[in-house]
């Protein structure tokens with residue numbers, strides 16, 4: 210799944226990509242989701258959750274900053290869109306969460322880059338003019 214570029218025709222297909230990705234994740238993995246408003250970051254995390262065996266429905270953590278779900282591995286879903294200061298992410302314990310044996314998925318993750326450990330996977334979603342999504346998966350620099 211690494212270093213791949215995929216095209217998604219629908220939200221359902223983006224969820225399936227998230228599901229497939231979930232099969233390859235191991236404890237402590239970190240996913241940095243990059244893409245404009247409405248690109249499909251939350252949609253991909255919904256698929257990730259399904260793939261981790263989470264039955265609860267995943268909603269955007271825009272106001273809570275982080276939500277935790279229990280599955281094959283715990284999933285910590287973070288949305289950094291509204292943060293103005295990295296301290297807001299420190300206060301919710303993001304750095305400790307990164308060290309835990311779960312999966313961390315951070316929307317607008319580029320805003321948290323200073324707090325991220327090495328070896329995160331970057332998932333960049335681009336909304337194309339024809340509404341399809343280009344999804345590029347690669348190791349963070």
Ligand SMILES: Nc1ncnc2c1ncn2[C@@H]1O[C@H](COP(=O)(O)OP(=O)(O)OP(=O)(O)O)[C@@H](O)[C@H]1O
Pocket residue numbers: 217218219220221222223244245246247248249250251252253269290316340341342
């Ligand atoms: N190929 C696609 N992949 C993902 N979402 C799609 C696709 N086609 C249409 N959509 C729709 O686009 C919207 C994507 O919304 P989503 O909340 O996942 O975006 P987001 O990147 O998390 O936005 P935000 O920055 O506001 O958090 C959904 O309504 C979804 O149904």
Ligand SMILES: [Mg+2]
Pocket residue numbers: 250251252269288316
């Ligand atoms: Mg979102």
